[in-house]
Amino acid sequence: MSPENKTAEPVDLLELPPLAGLAEDQVRGAACVWCATALSTDTAVNLGGRRHRRLDGAYSTFPRACRPCTRAAGIRALADHAPLCEQCTDNPSACADGMALQRLIREHRR
Ligand SMILES: [Zn+2]
Ligand SMILES: [Zn+2]
Numbered sequence: 001m002s003p004e005n006k007t008a009e010p011v012d013l014l015e016l017p018p019l020a021g022l023a024e025d026q027v028r029g030a031a032c033v034w035c036a037t038a039l040s041t042d043t044a045v046n047l048g049g050r051r052h053r054r055l056d057g058a059y060s061t062f063p064r065a066c067r068p069c070t071r072a073a074g075i076r077a078l079a080d081h082a083p084l085c086e087q088c089t090d091n092p093s094a095c096a097d098g099m100a101l102q103r104l105i106r107e108h109r110r
Contacts, residue, residue: 010104011047013081013097014073016063019052029062034069045070045108071108074101 016033025031031038033047044064051058065073078101082088087095092102 009048010074010100011045011070013077013101014047014070014104015077015080016047016050019061026063027061029064032066032069033063034065034073037066037069039064039066043067067108067110071105074105074108077101078105 019027022033023031023036025038026033026036029039029044029046043066045067047063047065047070049060049062051060078098081097081101082092085095085098088098092098
């Protein structure tokens with residue numbers, strides 16, 4: 001067991017589209033950040049709070065997404081991460097980030 005016991009939140013590893021290009025209901029979490037599909041509590045995947053900096057301080061948004069987009073973003077994030085990660089090249093099952101993304105991709109299969 002690792003003494004750090006770092007629990008990677010897989011959704012934190014996903015790259016979200018820039019806020020400036022989003023519609024208001026996407027920023028509010030009412031629609032998927034990627035495909036703009038209207039979300040219900042059943043279908044929405046919570047992407048966690050994101051902090052944004054502004055001239056007069058910082059604010060948070062709580063974006064959400066549909067399951068297929070979350071899965072696709074997980075696949076993209078893993079494809080970006082794995083080739084650059086020494087741990088994943090060596091032994092993917094020892095990389096907390098890599099494993100978190102794999103879990104996310106599995107969980108949102110349908
Ligand atoms: Zn979507
Ligand atoms: Zn890795």
